[in-house]
Amino acid sequence: MNLDFSPEDNAFRLEVRTFIAENYPRALREKQERDETLGKEDYLSWHRILAQKGWAVPSWPVELGGTGWTPTQKYIWSEEQARADTIGVMPFGVSMLAPVLYTFGTEEQKQRFLPGIRDGLVWWCQGYSEPGSGSDLASLKTRAERVTGDDGKEYYIVNGQKTWTTLGQHADWGFFLVRTDPDAKPQSGISFLLIDMKTPGISVRRITTLEGGHEVNDVFLDNVKVPVENRVFHENQGWTCAKALLAHERSGIAGVARSKRGLERLRQMASTELSDAGGALIQDAFFRRKVAELEIDLTALEFTELRTLAGESSGKGPGPESSILKIKGTEIQQRLQELALEAAGHYGAPFLGDAGHNSGIGPNHALGLAGDYFNGRKTSIYGGSNEIQRNIISKMVLGL
Amino acid sequence: MDFSFTEEQSMLRDTIASYLADNYGFDQRRAALGREPHWRPDVWSAFADELGILGAAFPEALGGLGGGYTENMVVMEELGKALVVEPYLGTVVIGGGFLKHGAPAGAEELIGQIIAGKAIFAFAYAEPQGRYNIRDLKTTARKDGAGYVLNGHKAVVVGAPYATHLVVTARTGGGQRDAGGISVFIVPKSAKGVTTRDYPTVDGFRASEVYFENVVLGAEARIGGEGEALPLVEKVIDEAIAATCAEACGVLRRLQEGTVEYTKQRKQFGVPISSFQVLQHRMVDMFIQLEQSISMTYMATIRLSDSDAERAKAVSAAKVQIGKACKFVGQNAVQLHGGMGVTDEMAIGHYFKRATMIEGLFGSTDHHLARYEALSLGATA
Secondary structure, three states, X not given: OEOOOOHHHHHHHHHHHHHHHHHOOHHHHHHHHOOOOOOHXXXXXXXXHHHHHOOOOOOOOHHHOOOOOOHHHHHHHHHHHHHOOOOOOOHHHHHXXXXXXXXXXXXXXXXXXXXXXXXXXXXXXXXXXXXXXOOOHHHOOOEEEEEEOOXXXXXXXXXXXXXXXXXXXXXXXXXXXXXXXXOOOHHHHEEEEEEEOOOOOEEEEEEEOOOOOEEEEEEEEEEEEEEHHHEEOOOOEHHHHHHHHHHHHHHHHHOHHHHHHHHHHHHHXXXXXXXXXXXXXXXXXXXXXXXXXXXXXHHHHHHHXXXXXXXXXXXXXXXXXXXHHHHHHHHHHHXXXXXXXXXXXXXXXXXXXXXXXXOOOOOHHHOOXXXXXXXXXXXXXXXXXXXXXXXXXXXXXXXX | OEOOOOHHXXXXXXXXXXXXXXXXXXXXXXXXXXXXXXXXXXXXXXXXXXXXXXOOOOOHHHOOOOOOHHHHHHHHHHHHHOOOOOOHHHHHHXXXXXXXXXXXXXXXXXXXXXXXXXXXXXXXXXXXXXXXXXXXXXOEEEEEOXXXXXXXXXXXXXXXXXXXXXXXXXXXXXXXXXXXXXXXXXXXXXXXXXXXXXXXXXXXXXXXXXXXXXXXXXXXHEEOOOOEOHHHHHHHHHHHHHHXXXXXXXXXHHHHHHHHHHHHHOEEOOEEHHHOHHHHXXXXXXXXXXXXXXXXXXXXXHHOOXXXXXXXXXXXXXXXXXXXXXXXXXXXXXXXXXXXXXXXXXXXXXXXXXXXXXXXXXXXXHHHHHHHXXXXXXXXX
16 A cells, blocks of 8 residues: 555656646636636637547547556546646546447447547537436436338437436537336336437527526427437447446546645635634634535545545446545535635625626635535536435445 | 555455454453453464464564554454454554664564563553643653653553553653653553552453652663654654554444444334435445545555654544544444444444544544644644
8 A cells, every 4th residue: 555656657747737738728728717607619629639639538448549547647637637727528428428338339339429529529418307307317208209210211209308408508419318118117118319419309498507607408309300320228228328327427526636626725715815803714713624624524535536446447347436426525515615605705795707807896716606606506416416326325335 | 556455464354354253252352351351361362373463563674574554554453343452552553663663772672572472562641631632741750860760640541451561651851731851661560669540441441540659760761862752752643543543444344334234134114224215324424434434544554654744634634534433433323223222232332432432542533633724724823
C-alpha cells in the first residue's frame, strides 16, 4: 500500500497540465468567468480539442479510442481538469451510451455510432424517465410497435412521453427505453432504441428549473418511425442495457476532484467574507467546523473512490458499490453548495443572471451561488435517487 | 498508488483470522475475562511462538519479519473482529514504536523480548486532570545525579495489569501544559515505588491507576532528548490511533454484518424484519460508514510516513470518521437487535461497548476535529 506517484505519473501530470493550459478555449474560459450560460458549441469545442489529442474517451477500450490509462493516470486527469476549472465532456454519449454500445451493440452499430460520440460530432440525449415512471423506471409506458414499412423494411412505431431529458434541446440523437411487449413482466418487455431526434413526430419542450435555467426537457414521441436496426441488444432485453448504463452513470457521479476544487474556492471565499465578529468567516468557530467536517468527509470519499478504481483495474467493472460513490458524492456536492451560499451572506440574494459579472452588486464570487444550490438539489434525485441507491446496495451488496 | 496487500500481508491476516476463529470465540472470551488473571497469557504465547505475529512489524535485523504500519493495520483489524483484549496495541504498536523511533540503549534487547512475548508494555500518558491534552502533565521526573526520580499519578492506563513495562510521560521542565519540558521513560512495573490499582474497563479490557512515588530511574531509562520528547510522543500516539482505527474497522464490520444477519432471521408481522425498507436503508448507511472508515484507515496508515503536520492531519481526519462511525454503527446495531441488543448474552452489545470506548481512545471526535481544523485551516485568531 502506498500513495506514491512514479516519475512517469509526474511527467504525465505535467503533460496534462501543459496541454490544458495551452489548448483550453479562451472564449469558453471567459464565459465561465462571467458565469454566462453555455451553448452547444461551447460544450463541444473543448470535447473536439480533446478528441484531436485522443483524450476525449479515456475509459473506452483502447481499440475504440480509449487511452488505456492506469487508475492513477485517470485520477491525475480528473484532478488536473478540476484544477483548471475546465468544463467536462458531456456524459450522455461518452460515458452513458458508449459502454452499452461496445458491450451489447453489433459491429455495425459500433462503427456507425462510436466515432461520432468520440469526436464530439453528435450530441446524444437520454430518454429514460417518464411522467409516471421515475424511480420505478421499469413501469415505463412509451410504446414501440413493430411494423413492416411500405419499403418492406421493419420499423418500430414509437408513441409516448419522456421527461427530464438533460440538454435535449441540443441533441442530434437520443437513446430511449421503450416497451415492446406490454404483456410481459415490466423488466422483460423493454427494448433499447437509438432515435434520430430529427425524425418526424418528435418534439422537445423546455422545462425551466428553479434557478431559471434551461437544462431539462420533455420529449414527446408521436408515431415516430425507427428502423429496427437501431435497436441495441435483443428485443425485450433492453433492461439489461439500462442497468449497465446506470452503473456507469453512477461511478462518474462522485465528482471528487471537482468537489476538492469547490472546497478550495469555498475556503478562499470564506477568507475574504467577514463574520459577524468582523474577522474572516473562516475564523468563525461554527463555520470553520462545518468546513473541516466536510473536508474530512470528502477525504473519506476520495479514498473510497480510489479503492473502487483500484478494484476496477483488477478486472471488476463498476459494481453496486458505485452506489456509495453516488450517495456520498452528491451529499458532499450539495453540502458544498449549501455552505457557499451561506458564506455569501446578503449577496446570495440578488438574481442577476448573465449580467451579474462586475455589475457592482456584491462580489463576483457570490454570483450564481443560490442558483447552484437550487439546481444542485437535482443531484440526489437524478441517476437513480439516493433512496434508490440505498435499495440497490441493500439488495445487491447486503443481500437484504 | 497501490491499495493491494502483499502475499505476506494476506498470509498474516489469514493466520490470525483462523487462529482466532478456533481459539477466541465469544464464549471463550467471556469465560476468560470473568476469571483470574482476566486475560489469556496462553493466547499471547501463541501469538509469539505458534503464530509469530509479534515480530511482524519489526525490522528483520531485530528479529522481526520486516513489516511496518501496514502489518500493524492488518493485525489490528483482525484483533478487532474478535474483540481481543491482549495488549498488541500497547506492546507492539506503542512500546515497539517508542523503541524503534527513540532507539534508547537496550532497545534491541527489549524488542527481542517483545517478539518473544516476554516483555509487555502499557502506555502511561494520561492524567486525571488532563483530559485529552497529552501535554497536560503533573507527573515529574526530577533530575537526580545522572538519573531521575519519578513522582505522579497516571489515569486509566489500559493494559497495565498485564504489563511488565510502562512507557511514562513526565515533566523534566516547563509548566503544566507547556510543549517543552516533556520526557519519556521506560519503567519496569516491578520498580520500587510503582503501585497500581487495577480494574476492569467497561469493554472487558483491564486498566490501572498508576502511582509513582520517588521511583528511581537511571539515565538509560529515558527515550529521546530530555524535555524534547513531545514530537516523539505525538508520532507514536498517531501510530497508535491509526492502529486503533484498524481495530475499529474490524469491530464495525462485525457490528454491520451481525446486524444484517440478525434482521434476516428475526421475524415480526410474519416476515423477516430485514424486508422493511426503513431498516434496509439504516443498514446501508451503516455499511457506508464502514466503507468510509476503511478508506480513512488506509489513508491514515499510508500517511504515517509523511511529515509531522501531514501525518497528524491525516490521523485526526481518520479518527473523526472512525469516531462518528463507531457511534452511528454501534448505536444502530443495538437498535436493530431490539431488546436482544441490550443483553449481555449476545456478542453485538460487546462490540458496541468496544466501539464506544474506541470513540474516546486517544481523543474524542471533537478533540480530533479541533486538531484537524487547526492543521488544515490555521489557528484561530
